[in-house]
Amino acid sequence: MAETLAPAFTGADVPDMAALRTCVHCGICLPVCPTYRVLGEEMDSPRGRLYLIRAAAEGRIGLTPSLTRHLDLCLGCRACETACPSGVPFGSLLETARGQVERQGRSTTPRLLGRLIFALFPRPDRLGAALGALGLYQRSGLQRLVRAAGVLRVAPRLAAMEALLPVVPRRADVPVLTPARGTRRGRVALLTGCVQRHLYPDVNRATARLLSLAGWDVVAPPAQGCCGGLDLHAGRLDELRLRARALTAALPDDVDWVVTNAAGCGSAMREYAHWLPGDAGVARLAGRVRDVSQLLVDAELPLGRLGATVTYHDACHLVHGQKVRNEPRALLARIPGLRLVELADSELCCGSAGIYNLLEPAMAERLLAMKIERIVQTGARIVVAGNPGCLLQIAKGVRERGLDLEVLHPVQVLARALDQGRSFGEQDLGR
Amino acid sequence: MALTRDVIDALRKILEPDALVTSPEGRMVYECDMHTLYKGAPDVVALPRTTEQVQAIVRVCREHRVPIVPRGSGTGLIGGAMAPRGGVMVGLNRMTAILDVDLPNRCATVQPGLINLWLTRAVAERGYFFAPDPSSQMVSSIGGNVSTNAGGPHCLKYGITTNHVLGLQMVTGAGDLVWLGGKTPERPGYDLTGAAVGSEGTFGLVTAVIVRLLHAPEAVKTVLAPFATIDDASETVSAIIAAGIIPAALEMLDQVMIQAIEDGVGAGYPREAAAVLLIELDGPRAEVEAQGERCAAIAREHRALDVRVARDEAERALLWKGRKEAAGAVGRIAPAYLLQDAVVPRSKLPEIMRRLQEIAARHRVVMANVFHAGDGNLHPLICYDDRDPDELRRATEANEELLSACIALGGSVTGEHGVGLDKAKKLTLQYADADLNFMYRLRRVFDPDHLMNPDKMLPSHPACGEGFRPARPVLPPGAWI
Numbered sequence A: 001m002a003e004t005l006a007p008a009f010t011g012a013d014v015p016d017m018a019a020l021r022t023c024v025h026c027g028i029c030l031p032v033c034p035t036y037r038v039l040g041e042e043m044d045s046p047r048g049r050l051y052l053i054r055a056a057a058e059g060r061i062g063l064t065p066s067l068t069r070h071l072d073l074c075l076g077c078r079a080c081e082t083a084c085p086s087g088v089p090f091g092s093l094l095e096t097a098r099g100q101v102e103r104q105g106r107s108t109t110p111r112l113l114g115r116l117i118f119a120l121f122p123r124p125d126r127l128g129a130a131l132g133a134l135g136l137y138q139r140s141g142l143q144r145l146v147r148a149a150g151v152l153r154v155a156p157r158l159a160a161m162e163a164l165l166p167v168v169p170r171r172a173d174v175p176v177l178t179p180a181r182g183t184r185r186g187r188v189a190l191l192t193g194c195v196q197r198h199l200y201p202d203v204n205r206a207t208a209r210l211l212s213l214a215g216w217d218v219v220a221p222p223a224q225g226c227c228g229g230l231d232l233h234a235g236r237l238d239e240l241r242l243r244a245r246a247l248t249a250a251l252p253d254d255v256d257w258v259v260t261n262a263a264g265c266g267s268a269m270r271e272y273a274h275w276l277p278g279d280a281g282v283a284r285l286a287g288r289v290r291d292v293s294q295l296l297v298d299a300e301l302p303l304g305r306l307g308a309t310v311t312y313h314d315a316c317h318l319v320h321g322q323k324v325r326n327e328p329r330a331l332l333a334r335i336p337g338l339r340l341v342e343l344a345d346s347e348l349c350c351g352s353a354g355i356y357n358l359l360e361p362a363m364a365e366r367l368l369a370m371k372i373e374r375i376v377q378t379g380a381r382i383v384v385a386g387n388p389g390c391l392l393q394i395a396k397g398v399r400e401r402g403l404d405l406e407v408l409h410p411v412q413v414l415a416r417a418l419d420q421g422r423s424f425g426e427q428d429l430g431r
Numbered sequence B: 001m002a003l004t005r006d007v008i009d010a011l012r013k014i015l016e017p018d019a020l021v022t023s024p025e026g027r028m029v030y031e032c033d034m035h036t037l038y039k040g041a042p043d044v045v046a047l048p049r050t051t052e053q054v055q056a057i058v059r060v061c062r063e064h065r066v067p068i069v070p071r072g073s074g075t076g077l078i079g080g081a082m083a084p085r086g087g088v089m090v091g092l093n094r095m096t097a098i099l100d101v102d103l104p105n106r107c108a109t110v111q112p113g114l115i116n117l118w119l120t121r122a123v124a125e126r127g128y129f130f131a132p133d134p135s136s137q138m139v140s141s142i143g144g145n146v147s148t149n150a151g152g153p154h155c156l157k158y159g160i161t162t163n164h165v166l167g168l169q170m171v172t173g174a175g176d177l178v179w180l181g182g183k184t185p186e187r188p189g190y191d192l193t194g195a196a197v198g199s200e201g202t203f204g205l206v207t208a209v210i211v212r213l214l215h216a217p218e219a220v221k222t223v224l225a226p227f228a229t230i231d232d233a234s235e236t237v238s239a240i241i242a243a244g245i246i247p248a249a250l251e252m253l254d255q256v257m258i259q260a261i262e263d264g265v266g267a268g269y270p271r272e273a274a275a276v277l278l279i280e281l282d283g284p285r286a287e288v289e290a291q292g293e294r295c296a297a298i299a300r301e302h303r304a305l306d307v308r309v310a311r312d313e314a315e316r317a318l319l320w321k322g323r324k325e326a327a328g329a330v331g332r333i334a335p336a337y338l339l340q341d342a343v344v345p346r347s348k349l350p351e352i353m354r355r356l357q358e359i360a361a362r363h364r365v366v367m368a369n370v371f372h373a374g375d376g377n378l379h380p381l382i383c384y385d386d387r388d389p390d391e392l393r394r395a396t397e398a399n400e401e402l403l404s405a406c407i408a409l410g411g412s413v414t415g416e417h418g419v420g421l422d423k424a425k426k427l428t429l430q431y432a433d434a435d436l437n438f439m440y441r442l443r444r445v446f447d448p449d450h451l452m453n454p455d456k457m458l459p460s461h462p463a464c465g466e467g468f469r470p471a472r473p474v475l476p477p478g479a480w481i
Ligand code: SF4
Pocket: A022, A023, A024, A025, A026, A027, A028, A029, A030, A046, A047, A050, A080, A083, A084, A085, A086, A087, A088, B328, B331
């Protein structure tokens, strides 16, 4: 370890030294960090990771495999950001550092898998085709064959991907326009999302239904592409910028809000302006992004009775990325008959973290086990989370353990309460 | 001192494969605690899970004469959890279990790495709490609290860590596994628990702690009183104590600190105040009500701008969050700071506050103040830019002057943070040679080979050549692997 290397970060998008220097090494972020909770070691804590990024920026170390490893193991959950009293912007520091690692070709991510994921996920069309094939794979009995053959045992990351996927629903899109019901409050655009659209079409439909009941015209342009969230979290900043511009062009400009129901997307979109300074269109979009719960929380909704014990898991990119903590809870608590019980460590990441559970299955599994254990302790029959990644991950844990637990998005629970209410069912919306 | 292959191999045999940190990057992140001015990376970091492993580590180190540095959460402010002479750092962060909760006897046995607040969380539902509440309690470990004999806002009423430790299990520097003290408070023999609490890892490695648990008080009242001058606030403190009231906590924060906290945490302290007092009363409801009224009246008599009582637990928690995260929030004003922990007799508070302002102004440094006013324990944070050598020099000078001012008023160099590397040399200001030598001989009883946390806690001893050496030379990669 030589003392005076050149700074390890070069070119554009280097980690911001002023931001790195706001870390006073107090350690308040340690206990909220999932990897620190599991490993109990400084290198895999926020404080340790910042120390390493700073050491690289100062030329004390290079972009060594060891540094890269500790960055790779970070979930990007940003729990440390919420905890930090000094305001260290951990998320953007991590993303720029990762970008440098990626650009300098030092990534430890298995290349083929990484390439496959980035070829599929951010491309709703390709993902749709792939998932169509997967639905066939599951329904045809081939899945049983493959599992029985033990192919997956020798390829843990492939196994992680295979185990994650729920039964793929048949395609069902949300209408391009769902008009407001009752008193009209305005007009919103709905981001339909890559994963949400294909794996949880129900969530999009329930979102549109609830928003329209709340008085919003809901526009959902069919060709809207990906928000770039996965690119951002992997440090692929140029790709993020391309997608941000494309999405801005694809979404209508004459709306009051841009609504997301996938925490990861909403969080990424709110940060567009940081990554594309000076682009007014992108900044306008970023400033109008709201999670669906924020638009529903003060709306009159004809919710019927739903006698169930429910617990709520805080999706990292809602609670830490967008500071949305109370709205989903308040909405759920409004449902007559519903008992909402707090989940211990509800802000601890479930291990999903975008595509993290595919790249780092071992750590993701340990976090999932912690999450499931705490969910079971609540005695709830329904666990709710506002992000498709969390839904996939927790549902996988539930499925593998044979637990009698439903895993739902808040809007799905609300939609059920609507069905119980005196109001119109979904069919009334004239799909 | 580079470790030989033998040491590494012996440690590998003791520990799980992922429990020995040898990479330069891994060792680097352990080179300092919250006192980032002192850096010294260990040669390896061991992360044991069991007492047996801890004992085996000490035995290997003893056999090879390798220094041992214990570390908890690394939140110390005195350069305690860093390795000025390299050696083996023992990170206790994987030993976090609550081994036993014994409510009939009002105590719990915990492993040293357990985070302070987690113990209270585990027993709160049953109406109990662990009283020592250093501001770092959301992250600092009980082992670390024990080793520094940590205080906290509530030690005004409840006492410091040593008052809440009934017993300790420790692997001494000689490699013996011993119990000091135990569940029953009255025991024959020497009070070695008392000697070991606050020994900063110079006696050995603590592997379990029996701590007292207290019944949560019936009522708690938290009052925030802003003032237009620091003098008014200091005099209010003296008047409250003079009235015979012992609040659970009595904290003061000055304007620079208020700004940092409001920027960082948004605790709801009025930004225009020159100082605020955070007064907390707890106990039986009727008594708390009466004392609350009395404190409010005293504050108003001393020209408080306002007296605000926290309406509910959420508001109370927020007021405290601001106070507890103060040291972190200062990162908003400056990238680095020197933090003092000096104590003055309570009655000298107004006087020392005036002196501090004057010293800061003369050395042209920004100073933020937060302190346990009730027991005269000051925490001035002297800000500096770590890239500006001149500013560091001025900050250091101001720091020294300030310490001398406290001692001159009959105070102490440290209240609750411990001594560490930072204040070891300062002990000569407070103790005679005979006193120091005696402490030194006590240390030798536990640690005959002088391997435990060298250079910390006591100043250099002429007889054995112990003393602070700055950073040791950095090793070339692969020197010992
Ligand atoms: S809480 Fe913030 S300032 Fe403190 S160590 Fe973590 S990142 Fe640094």
